[in-house]
Amino acid sequence: xxxxxxxxxxxxxxxxxxxxxxxxxxxxxxxxxxxxxxxxxxxxxxxxxxxxxxxxxxxxxxxxxxxxxxxxxxxxxxxxxxxxxxxxxxxxxxxxxxxxxxxxxxxxxxxxxxxxxxxxxxxxxxxxxxxxxxxxxxxxxxxxxxxxxxxxxxxxxxxxxxxxxxxxxxxxxxx
Amino acid sequence: xxxxxxxxxxxxxxxxxxxxxxxxxxxxxxxxxxxxxxxxxxxxxxxxxxxxxxxxxxxxxxxxxxxxxxxxxxxxxxxxxxxxxxxxxxxxxxxxxxxxxxxxxxxx
Numbered sequence: 001x002x003x004x005x006x007x008x009x010x011x012x013x014x015x016x017x018x019x020x021x022x023x024x025x026x027x028x029x030x031x032x033x034x035x036x037x038x039x040x041x042x043x044x045x046x047x048x049x050x051x052x053x054x055x056x057x058x059x060x061x062x063x064x065x066x067x068x069x070x071x072x073x074x075x076x077x078x079x080x081x082x083x084x085x086x087x088x089x090x091x092x093x094x095x096x097x098x099x100x101x102x103x104x105x106x107x108x109x110x111x112x113x114x115x116x117x118x119x120x121x122x123x124x125x126x127x128x129x130x131x132x133x134x135x136x137x138x139x140x141x142x143x144x145x146x147x148x149x150x151x152x153x154x155x156x157x158x159x160x161x162x163x164x165x166x167x168x169x170x171x172x173x174x175x
Numbered sequence: 176x177x178x179x180x181x182x183x184x185x186x187x188x189x190x191x192x193x194x195x196x197x198x199x200x201x202x203x204x205x206x207x208x209x210x211x212x213x214x215x216x217x218x219x220x221x222x223x224x225x226x227x228x229x230x231x232x233x234x235x236x237x238x239x240x241x242x243x244x245x246x247x248x249x250x251x252x253x254x255x256x257x258x259x260x261x262x263x264x265x266x267x268x269x270x271x272x273x274x275x276x277x278x279x280x281x282x283x
Contacts, residue, residue: 004179012179019181019191026195029214030202042214045195049221052191055182056232058242068249073217073256080260081210084267103204107197114193123185125234134242141239142246149243153250160254164261 015055022048035081043074060135188229195222208273209263213256220252 003009025048028041046069053062142150181187199218206212224245231241267273 009179012177012182015182016178019187022191023194023198026198026218029218030198030205030211035208035210038211038214042217045218046221049195049225052188052225053228053245056188056228057238058228058232061228061242061245064246064249068253069217069221073253076256076260077210077213080263083264084210084273099205103201106204107201110200111193111197114197115190118186118189118193123234125185126236134238137239138242142243146243149247153247157250157254160257164257167258167261167265170265 018048018051039077043070046070185233192222192225224248
């Protein structure tokens, strides 16, 4: 039994805090009635996921998670919510109950099946190597082994920028 | 195994990834607005990223592959968000609503 007041205990406790942040943020994001609160829950969930990435030995990806998701994606979604602010209409009772019960049923079924699979499988694990300056290796392999995919990703981003500009502009010229 | 040593276990991360995925699926079915469905899609993508990072840390011979894959998932998710939001704005201009029920003119 590891005590809370050792280094490992504190690390485990902070890990538990990150897990709670992630799951509660996801629950807030899907269950709250106003969209702004869902986006705030999404940001909370992403901060928790960034903490999990830190525990998985890659602080660079954790930093990028906070930078891209919390800093860019959530702010963009908040902009869209404010531009197209429309209170979520009160749903009709029967359809809502049907959809909620169906989604809860299928969700718990999928959770049960996948968790059973995960816990019963003997995963092949290697001895985890200590990460030595993983940013350097990441950059090298991004520009050598995965160079083609890197360029394709930049093309995708360019197409996305141009496409979103065209979509938003064409809607404006019609009205 | 103590509660505080959960962070050295592969199963923990896999279960968290499953939880995020299924919560996103639940939101995808249950939400009635486009932005809510977009938020659920982001949750599903981050569940997949957690799976990649967990297998990368615990059982990959080269511990860079999963990180590269997660970075690519982030870039594609950002592009997807930009396009989906501009589609939402265009739909809102035409229909004055972002509910999925009111955009049903194309049937037939």
